[in-house]
Amino acid sequence: MGHQNGHDTDRTSGGSPFANSVADQALDWFARLRNSEPDAGTRAAFQAWLTEDPRHEAEFRNLETLWNSTAFSDAVKTLPVGRRTLVRPKTRRWSLQAVALAASVLIAVGVWQYPALTIAFQADFQTATGSQTTVRLPDGSMMMLNTDTAVATDFEGGRRHIRLLRGEAFFDVVHDPAHPFTVSGHYGEVQVLGTAFSVRTGDDEDQVVLERGRVEVLCLCEGKGKGKAALVPGEAVSITASAISPVRAADPSATLAWREGRIIFENASLGSVLEELRRYHRGPIVVADDRVNRLMVTGNYRLDNVEGALRTLADAAGVGFYRIPGGIIILR
Known part of the structure; x- marks a missing residue:
């Protein structure tokens, strides 16, 4: 709960800590199938993973629904994400939750990319996101x-x-x-x-x-x-x-x-911690369920590994962590 006295490890405490391995596996498969043309062995391994547990397909389809929403596709076009080959989902009606999530991502991307040219012209000294x-x-x-x-x-x-x-x-x-x-x-x-x-x-x-x-x-x-x-x-x-x-x-x-490259918080709402971490992350951090913001956490993190801090926070709070190409992180 206190300062870690210079140790490089990160620490968090929160309610019901556990690793969301199914979500991580789904995200790994999603990235592999999207970024390259899978060979026969990869497709067979994917189908085996998909059928071994109903949760696997549910998590994977959730990612597909988000990625293929119109709002999210428009947002992704503005980011340098390279190739966009991906497994297309079956035609289905989108849930209100998926549409709301895609809209949140779109808003976050728009805010993140808004140019601050006026400030750049006035500044004598300036740092980039994540730099000191x-x-x-x-x-x-x-x-x-x-x-x-x-x-x-x-x-x-x-x-x-x-x-x-x-x-x-x-x-x-x-x-x-x-x-x-x-x-x-x-x-x-x-x-x-x-x-x-x-x-x-x-x-x-x-x-x-x-x-x-x-x-x-x-x-x-x-x-x-x-x-x-x-x-x-x-x-x-x-x-x-x-x-x-x-x-x-x-x-x-x-x-x-922050002068020592750390962020320290005790019994703080996850929403307030995420707001602070957004200052150090180059991409949007989106919360798909407002209940996540109200969870209470304690921790001590290195600021040079914000994504690692977010993964640990998600595990400690018992929420899903998704990283979408383009630096977008989603907690739900």
Whole structure:
């Protein structure tokens, strides 16, 4: 349940852990038959596997139904998945669940591929999904960018200003009383002299976590919600378009574990964990049943193997894991 003290193994706990071997076997056969023309021996082995257990055919047909839905086919055309030879299913009426799942995949693919050209043009430093980088700034301060992050910098004329355009960054700031260091997100701004803290920006709010020193967080909103908050180590705050939240306790060793390439969570909903892992995965992660999101899990994972983490989470939670060519992962 706690940090693994640097070990490279992953760990999760959840309800009713078991390996979904039938789903894995079905996915293996699906990929083999789709990506190459099977010889007689392969076809015979497939038919033997298909008939040895009713669950085998059920899982395989579920994959076929998803893959051959119109919505999913349209989504797949936008991805570099290579050949699309596959076993065609018998004509059948699609279930509402299959149609809903295909529609979810289509939406996920569309969101994932939306170009952020405006941010790219503004950014001085940028990381790709799943990547991190450390930058030494002109004043000697250190900036570490997390996954899918973009920043613009301004160090002209004695200024020390960072604009977080997207994502999350950690700052270890050199003390300079004559030149305050500021970081602005979408909704708030952090002002410091010398300290270590992180800022994360999203569609709905900015989050600030302080590891060392002291910072003042200003709300950039207008009207009654405008305000500020002072943080001491181990505290965090959120800023929205209309208000700044009360100061709350935070555990930097867990919240900032991404700096060591890990994600740590305890008794968290699987939905919230998946939302975090999506930031590090280059393809969509789709949940076909909302009940999956409500399962509670605890774990400590390496971020350089998100797919492995997702497989283990699926096993621990007792849900099916499917990987579709193009980097699409489906949990149901």
